[in-house]
Amino acid sequence: MSAHSPSTGLAPRIEIIGLGLIGASIARRLTDLGWMVTGSDSDRARAERALALGHIGAVGEDLSAHIVLIATPASAVVGIAQRLLSDPARIHQRVTDVAGVKSVIVAGVANERFVGGHPMAGSEQEGPEGADADLFIGATWVLTPTAQTDPDAFQAIRDLVVTLGADPLSLAPDRHDALVAVVSHLPHLTAANLMAVAADASNEHQALLRLAAGGFRDMTRIAAGDPAIWPDIFRDNADAILAALDALRERLDEARRIVASGDRTALVGLLEYAKQARRNLPARVPSPEAIRECRIPVPDRPGVLAEVTTVLGELGVNIWDLEIAHSSEGERGVLVLAITADVAEQAREALIERGYHPSLGRLSS
Amino acid sequence: MSAHSPSTGLAPRIEIIGLGLIGASIARRLTDLGWMVTGSDSDRARAERALALGHIGAVGEDLSAHIVLIATPASAVVGIAQRLLSDPARIHQRVTDVAGVKSVIVAGVANERFVGGHPMAGSEQEGPEGADADLFIGATWVLTPTAQTDPDAFQAIRDLVVTLGADPLSLAPDRHDALVAVVSHLPHLTAANLMAVAADASNEHQALLRLAAGGFRDMTRIAAGDPAIWPDIFRDNADAILAALDALRERLDEARRIVASGDRTALVGLLEYAKQARRNLPARVPSPEAIRECRIPVPDRPGVLAEVTTVLGELGVNIWDLEIAHSSEGERGVLVLAITADVAEQAREALIERGYHPSLGRLSS
Numbered sequence: 133m134s135a136h137s138p139s140t141g142l143a144p145r146i147e148i149i150g151l152g153l154i155g156a157s158i159a160r161r162l163t164d165l166g167w168m169v170t171g172s173d174s175d176r177a178r179a180e181r182a183l184a185l186g187h188i189g190a191v192g193e194d195l196s197a198h199i200v201l202i203a204t205p206a207s208a209v210v211g212i213a214q215r216l217l218s219d220p221a222r223i224h225q226r227v228t229d230v231a232g233v234k235s236v237i238v239a240g241v242a243n244e245r246f247v248g249g250h251p252m253a254g255s256e257q258e259g260p261e262g263a264d265a266d267l268f269i270g271a272t273w274v275l276t277p278t279a280q281t282d283p284d285a286f287q288a289i290r291d292l293v294v295t296l297g298a299d300p301l302s303l304a305p306d307r308h309d310a311l312v313a314v315v316s317h318l319p320h321l322t323a324a325n326l327m328a329v330a331a332d333a334s335n336e337h338q339a340l341l342r343l344a345a346g347g348f349r350d351m352t353r354i355a356a357g358d359p360a361i362w363p364d365i366f367r368d369n370a371d372a373i374l375a376a377l378d379a380l381r382e383r384l385d386e387a388r389r390i391v392a393s394g395d396r397t398a399l400v401g402l403l404e405y406a407k408q409a410r411r412n413l414p415a416r417v418p419s420p421e422a423i424r425e426c427r428i429p430v431p432d433r434p435g436v437l438a439e440v441t442t443v444l445g446e447l448g449v450n451i452w453d454l455e456i457a458h459s460s461e462g463e464r465g466v467l468v469l470a471i472t473a474d475v476a477e478q479a480r481e482a483l484i485e486r487g488y489h490p491s492l493g494r495l496s497s
Numbered sequence: 498m499s500a501h502s503p504s505t506g507l508a509p510r511i512e513i514i515g516l517g518l519i520g521a522s523i524a525r526r527l528t529d530l531g532w533m534v535t536g537s538d539s540d541r542a543r544a545e546r547a548l549a550l551g552h553i554g555a556v557g558e559d560l561s562a563h564i565v566l567i568a569t570p571a572s573a574v575v576g577i578a579q580r581l582l583s584d585p586a587r588i589h590q591r592v593t594d595v596a597g598v599k600s601v602i603v604a605g606v607a608n609e610r611f612v613g614g615h616p617m618a619g620s621e622q623e624g625p626e627g628a629d630a631d632l633f634i635g636a637t638w639v640l641t642p643t644a645q646t647d648p649d650a651f652q653a654i655r656d657l658v659v660t661l662g663a664d665p666l667s668l669a670p671d672r673h674d675a676l677v678a679v680v681s682h683l684p685h686l687t688a689a690n691l692m693a694v695a696a697d698a699s700n701e702h703q704a705l706l707r708l709a710a711g712g713f714r715d716m717t718r719i720a721a722g723d724p725a726i727w728p729d730i731f732r733d734n735a736d737a738i739l740a741a742l743d744a745l746r747e748r749l750d751e752a753r754r755i756v757a758s759g760d761r762t763a764l765v766g767l768l769e770y771a772k773q774a775r776r777n778l779p780a781r782v783p784s785p786e787a788i789r790e791c792r793i794p795v796p797d798r799p800g801v802l803a804e805v806t807t808v809l810g811e812l813g814v815n816i817w818d819l820e821i822a823h824s825s826e827g828e829r830g831v832l833v834l835a836i837t838a839d840v841a842e843q844a845r846e847a848l849i850e851r852g853y854h855p856s857l858g859r860l861s862s
Contacts, residue, residue: 252710272707301707311705314698315713321756322691323716324771325748326684329741331774333679338813340676341779342637342666345617347719348680349778351688354712356775359768363761370756376694377753381746383690388742391686391735396728403724406689409696410721413714414706448703 143168145197146292149212150174151182153358154230154251155203156263159187161296164265170194174204182260195221199228199292206231206364210240217243226285228292232312232361233368234276234305244434247289248276248305250312251298258358269297272450274312276305277438283456286437290454299450302441313372317365318380321373323355414448423452424476426469428483428490430456440467443482449475508533510562511657514577515539516547518723519595519616520568521628524552526661529630535559539569547625560586564593564657571596571729575605582608591650593657597677597726598733599641599670609799612654613641613670615677616663623723634662637815639677641670642803648821651802655819664815667806678737682730683745686738688720779813788817789841791834793848793855795821805832808847814840 144167148155151173159169159182171188173179179191200216202209209229216227228249231237238248253271257264273293277286293300303311330348334340366373390398430436437456444451453470471479476492483490509532513520516538524534524547536553538544544556565581567574574594581592593614596602603613618636622629638658642651658665668676695713699705731738755763795801802821809816818835836844841857848855 252708254710254712271710274708301704303704307702307704308708311698311702311708314695315705315708316710318694319691319713319716321752322687322749323712324768325745325752326687327771327775328748328767329683329744330679331770332744333676333741334774337672337676337811339666339668339672339810340680340813341777342813342815343617343639343673343676344680344778345619345636347619347688348684350715350718351684352771352775353715355768355771357772359765359772362768363764366756366764367759367761370759373756374753376698377749377756379694379697380690381749381753383693384687384742384746384749387686387690388739388746391731391738391742394732394735396732399728399731400724402693403689403720403727405696406692406717406720407722407724409699410692410717412706413709445704446702448705448707450707 145170145194145199147171147194147197147200148188149200149202150204150208151178151188151260152203152360153254153257153259153262154267155201156182156185156187156260157265157267158201158203158230158296160263161265161268163187163189165295168194168197170197174208178259182263185260185263187260187263197225199226199288201292202227202229202231205361206233206237206368209237213237213241213243213246217241217245226282226288228289232316232365234274234308236368238276238278238305242280244280244282245285247281247286249289249293250274250276250308251293251296252312252316253298254354254357266297268293271298272301273298274308274445275300275302275441276308277302277441278305279435279438281438282434283432283437286441287454287456299452300441300454301450302438302445304442304446307446309369310372310375313369313376314379317369317373318376320354320362321377322380323352327352327355414450422473423470424473425493426471426476426479426483426490427493428467428469428488430465430467430488432465437467439486440469440483440488443486444469444471444479447475447478447482449479510535510559510564512536512559512562512565513553514565514567515569515573516543516553516625517568517725518619518622518624518627519632520566521547521550521552521625522630522632523566523568523595523661525628526630526633528552528554530660533559533562535562539573543624547628550625550628552625552628562590564591564653566657567592567594567596570726571598571602571733574602578602578606578608578611582606582610591647591653593654597681597730599639599673601733603641603643603670607645609645609647610650612646612651614654614658615639615641615673616658616661617677617681618663619719619722631662633658636663637666638663639673639810640665640667640806641673642667642806643670644800644803646803647799648797648802651806652819652821664817665806665819666813666815667803667810669807669811672811674734675737675740678734678741679744682734682738683741685719685727686742687745688717692717692720779815787838788835789838790858791836791841791844791848791855792858793832793834793853795830795832795853797830802832804851805834805848805853808851809834809836809844812840812843812847814844 148171169188170190234248251273455468457466513536534553535555599613616638820833822831
């Protein structure tokens with residue numbers, strides 16, 4: 133049963149705990165799609181505002197929901213997830229979260245019905261007032277299944293992510309944390325410090341901020357966001373963030389040497405390297421003819437989905453569609469993935485290395 | 498006589514030397530407004546492409562143009578300007594440029610008919626193909642008049658800037674250079690190095706760039722631009738850039754201490770400081786009721802316009818309109834400025850300090 137098309141014909145139901153920008157944006161989209169969305173927030177007034185804005189249909193709990201999504205600050209996730217997952221009245225529910233650091237949470241929850249998640253999207257808006265139903269369209273949404281994860285729970289959360297318009301990407305929790313330190317936490321810290329340097333200078337020279345053109349505005353935009361989520365992230369991912377920060381400081385030291393010595397060749401080399409890398413950032417959605425179907429016979433047990441999707445996630449392979457065809461015997465099935473053609477062969481080899489027997493073909497639909 | 502409405506009734510004429518993104522964008526807008534635009538480029542093929550795209554009306558020189566705009570890389574500006582300004586056939590022409598560093602150029606040209614300029618706008622596009630007639634709308638365009646500058650030359654270049662949709666801001670050349678080191682050159686260097694750190698890491702972990710969300714994309718966008726203009730800028734403004742880089746490194750060292758020690762209060766303090774500063778970036782265009790007219794009796798001699806506009810530029814005061822009413826005697830005039838109400842009193846006091854006698858009032862129109 134897919135998360136967004138229940139065989140009952142009734143509206144699918146979700147409970148969302150935490151109605152900040154992310155929780156409220158998820159609520160908004162699902163409500164727009166006809167879901168029954170129940171929400172709550174430790175700030176009761178915020179939940180009431182989300183209700184008044186029509187993002188959610190009710191304030192409170194929903195024991196009938198088949199998914200509970202926790203969108204609180206990271207430090208609250210483990211406690212809430214443990215309470216939900218140990219509640220006999222909620223035994224049928226799958227639980228996911230959206231926190232920016234995953235190792236601490238996935239290890240802390242350690243339950244087969246929990247799938248850690250992290251949407252790589254955001255905005256400088258705050259709270260339910262900033263909610264945007266389209267916030268996740270085309271965004272990568274990391275999922276961190278483990279060997280323990282129930283395949284149906286994974287599939288349900290993955291379907292939810294697809295329903296939200298995002299592209300799911302499986303990664304091991306610690307790998308996720310190391311990578312977001314580089315592409316999210318370090319940039320955020322850098323934006324804040326760059327803005328602080330300019331603010332310091334503008335105290336002395338009032339004209340300075342008048343000169344802030346599009347490039348500066350782009351670079352500091354994320355610094356305008358709500359600081360609330362960051363202390364938990366910097367605590368839970370400190371090691372990876374420090375490593376990324378050291379890599380940047382090393383690069384800046386080298387840049388200082390280049391500027392001070394007037395080394396034109398090295399300067400152009402650096403700028404060209406960055407330019408090529410920036411222009412090679414992955415494009416968003418491929419055309420159907422650029423998609424291959426990868427069919428993989430798999431044993432029908434927990435951990436297989438996590439392993440297969442994580443192997444591909446490591447390679448940066450986007451899985452555009454995922455389906456499990458269970459066999460009638462119930463012990464084996466076929467995992468059918470849609471992946472981009474230019475990485476299909478590399479994906480096949482990586483799966484063969486892990487002992488799978490994948491076959492590639494054109495899309496069957 | 499204003500630059501864009503010559504009393505002859507004929508189309509105003511401009512010659513543009515250098516048809517990269519900036520030169521071609523200026524050409525595009527002026528051509529769209531009915532100007533006769535003649536252009537050239539050291540790369541003849543590029544000039545022909547600008548002609549084919551309709552950005553310019555002719556390839557070559559235009560001795561009848563009343564303005565020549567130099568939009569070459571910075572290192573070529575002084576030589577070209579000196580050649581133009583010493584040409585007896587061009588004695589009626591005013592010359593300006595768009596280079597990102599001004600002290601070296603303004604000192605090198607040192608001519609009363611030259612006004613240094615720097616539009617605070619750009620894009621990651623390149624060449625005539627990337628030209629955008631609207632590139633400068635709402636952007637700040639720094640002008641660097643000096644005590645030597647002919648007032649009519651200043652007015653003509655200022656009118657041109659307004660015609661291009663930009664907001665002129667006068668600054669002393671060295672002050673401009675120190676400020677753009679902070680809000681333009683340092684951000685560019687930081688974007689390139691941040692992209693380089695991510696590119697280094699992605700060589701090892703292919704999934705990394707899939708996780709690059711809007712924040713990372715915003716922060717590295719300028720790194721996708723053409724490196725060609727930067728070596729000259731980093732050479733001509735090395736001292737100011739090194740000072741800005743050191744300020745950032747000091748901030749990052751402190752950030753490292755904060756993250757490593759888990760100092761939550763200091764982290765939130767930093768992020769809040771940056772957030773407030775980012776949200777206080779000057780808005781673009783004020784409403785008419787937020788404008789005051791500042792009338793300043795002035796002696797009719799070179800240097801006055803430069804001094805008055807630079808005093809206000811230092812304060813970050815945007816001059817939305819500027820007019821000189823010459824007296825019939827010819828030795829005194831009245832300078833009429835439109836400035837934003839909330840800084841009008843501060844502007845008045847700064848001018849009084851310099852010995853002027855300004856008066857403030859509502860807009861007379």
